Amino acid sequence: MTCPICQKDTDAKYRPFCSRRCADIDLGRWLKGSYVIPGTAQEEDDPAPSGQAPEENPRH
Secondary structure, three states, X not given: XXXXXXXXXXXXXXXXOOOHHHHHHHHHHHHHOOOOOXXXXXXXXXXXXXXXXXXXXXXX
């Protein structure tokens, strides 16, 4: 198996990476949002699931 960052052979200690450096590079990419899972965009503050209207007068 090769490192997904630099293509060198992996090290069992850092698998699937070859070194801590490559593992840190990958983590940095995740934290910056460089990796994205494809899908439809949704509102961050949308309180109701799609297809359902929120209740206007909830009963307690």
